[in-house]
Every structure is written in structure tokens, then in C-alpha cells.
Amino acid sequence: MIRVILTDIEGTTSSISFVHDVLFPYASEHLPGYVRDQHETNPAVAEQLAAVAERSGVSRDDIEGLVEVLQTWIREDRKETPLKALQGMVWEQGYHQGELKGHIYDDAADYLQRWHDRGLRLFVYSSGSVKAQQLIFGHTTVGDFTPCFSGYFDTRIGGKKEADSYRNILGELGVEASTVLFLSDVEAELAAAEEAGMRTAWLVRDGDAPETSRFVAQDFSEVDQLLKTR
DSSP, rough: OOEEEHHHHHTTBBBBHHIIIIIIHHHHHHHHHHHHHHHOOHHHHHHHHHHHHHHOOOTTTTTHHHHHHHHHHHTOOOHHHHHHHHHHHHHHHHHTSSSSOOOOOOHHHHHHHHHHHHTTTEEESSSSOHHHHHHHHBBBBOOOOOOGGEEEEOOOOOOOOOOOHHHHHHHTTOOOOOEEEEEEHHHHHHOOOOOOTTTTEEOSSSSOOOOSSSOSSSSSSHHHHHHHTT
């Protein structure tokens, strides 16, 4: 019986276009100035810049060089943890200033609340930082959904296409794999979760359903039908 739902964000609860056409450009525009302003006074920024320097080989003292590395990672959509952390800080500023509002599909908003009210435990697993996850759900166009979630996981737990990441999540949750349903729009992520023993649902919101033995859903109402049979 499914007792826990673990969900991706991009393409699953929220549109890919919001991430790529709103969040990424906002970070690309504002991150350089944010880093230049904060790197000497904000320990959290300094910590992430040190990680960027270590991964890139650019000197920690070369702020402009580090900014260029970050801009390159944004353009390449790299899943680098320090980039995600710094993006989260920039987005936090944007959300709090009212310049950003998180997108959530109507069906996702509806069923996340229903599942929470039904007693299911809900968790997020996204390549975006935990901070970014909390921001997108905490400042959606239709309200704050953070009370629906019991916790969040990002790439610090491991890559999303690696089975060990899902095993690590199961260890954190302390539950049997068969009681967890993972929702994603990326087949390789579903395969990794299945290797760890989780149930899965493949969200295909646009286009025809692929030929697959996996459960495929167009929206969360169809996922709910699966929950009622498991």
C-alpha cells in the first residue's frame, strides 16, 4: 500500500517553461551582482563560492572568474550543487521582493492538498536546492503548499538517475520501498527509483503516451486512480 509520495518538480508539479523561461533567466541576470555584493559579507555565499572554485579550478579570489563559471553552468543546465545553492539564494530574494511567483499545475495543487489531507506523507526530490524547492512551493500563484510536505531532497542525497540516491532517501525515510510512489517526467529517474524498489508513475503532460510497461499519467488525477488500487 502506498503511504509515501516522492515527487519531482520540473515537468511534474510545475511547468518546464517556468524553470527555463523564468527562473533560469532571473538567476542568470541577478546572480553576478548578488555574488559581487555578498561574497565578502555572507558566509553562505562564501562557502558556495569555495565549492565552485574547488570544482572548476578557478581561484577562490577570482570573483569574476567564478561568476563566469556560474554563468556557464547555468547555460549548460549543470546540476552542480553550489550553483543550485546560489540560485536558491537569488530566487529567495526575488520571491520575497514579489518579482517571482512559483508555477504549479492546477491538478498538482488540488491533489497535493488532497493527498496530504488523506494522510499520505509527501516529499520532494529535485535537482534544485532544498531552498529553491521550498521557495517554489511556498510562493506559488495559488498559495503556500509547503505545509503539505514532510521533507525535501536535492542532489546532496545523490544524482537523480542513480539508484543509490533512492536507497539513500529510503534510509532517511525509514520505510519499505514498496510503500513509496515516485513521480517524475524523466524515464531514467523512474528506472533508478524502480531499481531501488520504489513504485513509479511517469508524468507525460504533453504529447502521446510512450509505449512502456510503466504506469503513465497525464496529470495527478490519473495518479490518484493508481493510488486507489495500491
